[in-house]
Amino acid sequence: MGKALDLFEKEEFYKCLQCAICTGSCPVARVVEGFNPREIILRYILYGEEDEVLGMKEIWNCATCHACQERCPHNITISGLLTHIQNLAAKKGNLPDTMKAAMTLMAETGWSIQATPRSDRVRTELGLAPLKRPDTAEIRKIFKEAGLDEILDLK
Amino acid sequence: MKISLFTGCVIPIKYPGMEAAMRELARALDIELEDVKFGCCPAPTGLKTVHFDAWLALAARNLCLAEEKNLDIATLCSGCANTLRETNHILSMDEKKRLFVHDILASHGKEFKGSMKILQLPELLARNDILDLIQKRLKRPLTGMKIATHYGCHYFRPSDIMLDEKLDLGYSLPYSMELIIEALGAEPVEYNRQDLCCGAALGINNGLTEESLEIAAEKINWMNEAEIDALAVCCPTCFSQFDSGQALIKRKKTGLRTFPVFHIAELVAFALGAEVEKLNLKSHKIPAGALINA
Known part of the structure; x- marks a missing residue:
């Protein structure tokens, strides 16, 4: 199909020493119990607990700051693995409501946050042109052709 | 251009x-x-x-x-x-x-x-010819201000894709905003854990607002330890996390020292003499204060 996610290579992760620099560098691991990049690598790749990891709510806590990957002594693409896991999890229905709502909004408006009448009022006060809505019909088609309808009802 | x-x-x-x-x-x-x-x-x-x-x-x-x-x-x-x-x-x-x-x-x-x-934007403004032009056309120099920077993780990571090879090679952090701050007449300030994430994604994606503010609070503490007068950012999401974030953290931690946060575009436009009302600085949760009389 040519649609595989080339975000990471499994073999690369066999180099993982479980040294935990990733978890030590992770700002989220410090404040959210149960989020642990080292453990995700261990369970998903080395123990083969794929289904269990894809079902974990915690995978959505990654802030995508890439600190883990930057500091990994073996240059393993850890953020790539996280994105790969999140993508597969979303297909299986493991997607937080907040994320689902944000994706729906983007398909409907072409923007990631909701524009309000206030936005245009302030823009006018500041001498800025009113917001120009992107071509949402084209964006929805592109989403569909890229396969987003696997996750979202794009109508 | x-x-x-x-x-x-x-x-x-x-x-x-x-x-x-x-x-x-x-x-x-x-x-x-x-x-x-x-x-x-x-x-x-x-x-x-x-x-x-x-x-x-x-x-x-x-x-x-x-x-x-x-x-x-x-x-x-x-x-x-x-x-x-x-x-x-x-x-x-x-x-x-x-x-x-x-x-x-x-x-x-x-x-x-x-x-x-x-x-x-910081890469564009930190070009030598533009820095010269900024200095030449400065109307309101930010003399005496100690300004720290927060670039936002996605500005410089993954480093092999994001860092500007001319400006940033050899530094673990970008340097473009520091150059701009100097050109504006202010003093760039270093602080501990300058590479730390603002934490915003955690609140936006998964609703973990408290935890996301815990990350911001750590960084704010380090900034306060360096006694900064203001923070410059180049990302609206990081801006919100530090501007609204300080206001939210202060509700629980009433003694918190606060500082105004600016998008680098706001600081540059101000220093180049833009009409202050046009910058809408009054929308900031932490008042721009005496430093910039908005």
């Missing part, structure tokens, strides 16, 4: 004052801005994590829109820059992905060629 302005979604909708600042500084520095009807970048913290291919295709569409006009792109948000630059990188390096995206965009009359550059 003519460049297409990629405002992203958050700035024009939530912080239009930053867009106004960008237009003011462009006018003052003879940079011509072209408005293109871009869509959402889309966010590296959002759609990319949910559906990589849809993220890549929409980002490639944005790149094509600028390319049709033969223009480079200037971004005001670290997330937008990250998405656009990484997409440019992937499509230039990965044959399979390029063909996948090519097929989709071709049916909409678009073709990605990869001829454009994506410049983050």
